[in-house]
Amino acid sequence: MSEGLHVQDIESFYGDFKALHGVSLSLEPGRVLALIGANGAGKSTLLKSICGLVSPKAGRVTWKGRDITGLPGSQTVALGIALVPEGRRLFKSLSVEENLILGGQVGRKGPWSLKTLYDLFPILNEKRSQPATSLSGGQQQMVAIGRALMSNPDLVLFDELSLGLAPIVIKDIYAQLPKITGQGMSAILVEQDVTRALGSASQFLCLAEGRVSLAGRPGDHSRDAISAAYFGT
Amino acid sequence: MDILNTILQGVLVGGLYALFAAGLSLIFGVMRLVNIAHGDLIVLAAYIAMEVIKLTGLPPLAALVFVVPVMAAFGYALQRGILNRTLGGDLLPPLLVSFGLSVILQNGLLAVFTADSRKLDAGALETASATIGGISIGLLPALMFATAVAVIAGLQYLFYNTALGRAFRATSDDAEIAELMGLDRRKVYAWAMALCLGVVAIAGVFLAIRSNFDPFMGPGRLIFGFEAVIIGGLGNLWGTLAGGVILGVAQGIGASIDPGWQILAGHVAFLLILALKPRGLFPRMDG
Numbered sequence: 001m002s003e004g005l006h007v008q009d010i011e012s013f014y015g016d017f018k019a020l021h022g023v024s025l026s027l028e029p030g031r032v033l034a035l036i037g038a039n040g041a042g043k044s045t046l047l048k049s050i051c052g053l054v055s056p057k058a059g060r061v062t063w064k065g066r067d068i069t070g071l072p073g074s075q076t077v078a079l080g081i082a083l084v085p086e087g088r089r090l091f092k093s094l095s096v097e098e099n100l101i102l103g104g105q106v107g108r109k110g111p112w113s114l115k116t117l118y119d120l121f122p123i124l125n126e127k128r129s130q131p132a133t134s135l136s137g138g139q140q141q142m143v144a145i146g147r148a149l150m151s152n153p154d155l156v157l158f159d160e161l162s163l164g165l166a167p168i169v170i171k172d173i174y175a176q177l178p179k180i181t182g183q184g185m186s187a188i189l190v191e192q193d194v195t196r197a198l199g200s201a202s203q204f205l206c207l208a209e210g211r212v213s214l215a216g217r218p219g220d221h222s223r224d225a226i227s228a229a230y231f232g233t
Numbered sequence: 234m235d236i237l238n239t240i241l242q243g244v245l246v247g248g249l250y251a252l253f254a255a256g257l258s259l260i261f262g263v264m265r266l267v268n269i270a271h272g273d274l275i276v277l278a279a280y281i282a283m284e285v286i287k288l289t290g291l292p293p294l295a296a297l298v299f300v301v302p303v304m305a306a307f308g309y310a311l312q313r314g315i316l317n318r319t320l321g322g323d324l325l326p327p328l329l330v331s332f333g334l335s336v337i338l339q340n341g342l343l344a345v346f347t348a349d350s351r352k353l354d355a356g357a358l359e360t361a362s363a364t365i366g367g368i369s370i371g372l373l374p375a376l377m378f379a380t381a382v383a384v385i386a387g388l389q390y391l392f393y394n395t396a397l398g399r400a401f402r403a404t405s406d407d408a409e410i411a412e413l414m415g416l417d418r419r420k421v422y423a424w425a426m427a428l429c430l431g432v433v434a435i436a437g438v439f440l441a442i443r444s445n446f447d448p449f450m451g452p453g454r455l456i457f458g459f460e461a462v463i464i465g466g467l468g469n470l471w472g473t474l475a476g477g478v479i480l481g482v483a484q485g486i487g488a489s490i491d492p493g494w495q496i497l498a499g500h501v502a503f504l505l506i507l508a509l510k511p512r513g514l515f516p517r518m519d520g
Contacts, residue, residue, distance in 0.1 A: 051413060052412075052413075053409060053412070053413070072412065072417070073409070073412040073413045074412045074413075074415050074416060074417045075415075076413075077413055077414065077415050078415060082413070083413055085410060085413075089407050089410045091402065091403045091406040091407060091410070091411070092406050093402045093403075093405070093406055094399065094402055094403060094406070098399055101399070102399055102400075102403055102411075102414045102416075103414055105396075105414050105415050105416070106414070106415040147414075151414075151415075
């Protein structure tokens with residue numbers, strides 16, 4: 001119970017809108033969870049409630065045995081939680097390298113540094129002094145992933161990795177994913193492409209209208225059951 | 234030769250306007266705060282300098298050793314204690330609070346120091362000059378301009394080459410995501426305000442050496458600062474210097490035609506530029 005991430009019955013708001021109605025999940029260290037669900041199901045709000053950008057109004061979030069409910073984002077990162085936000089949200093007045101350096105600012109020790117990141121994504125080394133937002137969509141996504149990894153997190157929240165990217169680029173990025181999560185890191189993967197998400201994860205959680213509609217291991221449920229849970233039918 | 238002289242004096246005065254404007258530009262750039270009390274803070278710095286000089290007997294420029302840190306600490310506390318509470322959504326609350334602060338500062342200064350106008354005495358520095366090619370250059374205006382260039386170069390360096398500058402830029406771009414990099418925006422904003430009021434302290438002391446000051450001259454300095462920022466283009470520090478220089482030259486030319494036209498000429502130049510180039514002469518390229 002003390003290891004990993006445990007979310008218990010949280011209720012969170014997106015503005016005035018109640019986006020989560022009592023959601024729970026557990027994630028053991030080193031595991032990847034696919035978080036699926038239709039638009040507006042509460043996936044992003046759940047991620048934000050974990051990393052501290054949204055403060056849940058009820059329920060508890062514990063991480064490594066510590067209650068982190070409502071802890072601000074500037075502190076969760078120091079505890080090893082990193083977010084790759086939807087739409088990348090790179091700092092536009094910073095260069096590629098400055099974006100990465102900022103990601104490592106909290107100074108956690110671990111395998112990731114500018115050097116190891118440039119080994120993973122050599123193109124970023126080439127473009128390191130360019131403004132981050134001048135890169136192509138796929139390259140910007142690499143910067144966003146790199147920026148999160150630079151804090152040497154134990155848990156990475158990936159929000160819509162493939163949104164707006166060409167299929168070939170998505171394939172490339174997913175090909176790198178095992179190298180990233182293979183370092184003993186846990187991850188939560190939010191993805192529109194259900195097949196791809198389930199294929200990369202050892203467990204999944206499906207949200208519909210702010211509630212858990214189905215959860216388990218991908219092999220335990222039929223396509224039809226998952227699709228029914230996805231659409232909330 | 235006369236016109237050349239007028240322009241040169243205008244350029245040098247423009248340095249002072251750039252010092253008024255630099256802090257304003259910095260604060261707007263980092264936290265989108267339009268600080269109505271900026272001019273009054275300049276005047277506050279002048280009065281603090283006056284008190285420091287009374288206590289220590291230091292010459293005005295040496296008093297900066299005390300005035301700059303005092304103003305910077307005040308800025309940090311002001312941001313943490315008051316202004317941070319107003320930021321976040323609407324542009325209006327911080328505007329109103331800084332307006333209130335302006336009223337409080339003016340009346341506070343009036344209560345403590347009366348409405349008598351004061352001046353800081355910098356001795357021989359005020360009248361010293363050098364003649365180059367038939368044009369007489371005052372040492373004080375030259376020093377003022379050199380200080381403005383140094384301050385802006387310093388801010389520019391800080392913004393683009395230090396961790397603090399990186400934090401300023403990142404928080405300005407996307408405060409929410411910057412938070413996830415471990416940057417507490419309340420602290421980042423407080424450092425920006427501290428830096429701003431450090432520059433304000435320099436501006437206040439130069440203002441007080443150059444001319445008389447009283448508790449109510451803040452809003453006028455605020456307008457000059459605003460105009461310099463807008464002329465130069467928001468978010469461009471070197472543009473702000475250029476804006477100050479244009480304002481100074483326009484005022485100088487106006488005054489040489491008729492002394493009553495000095496201020497008006499500056500405003501007319503500002504309006505012309507605003508009409509022709511609404512984003513200023515040198516808007517920042519990105520975004």
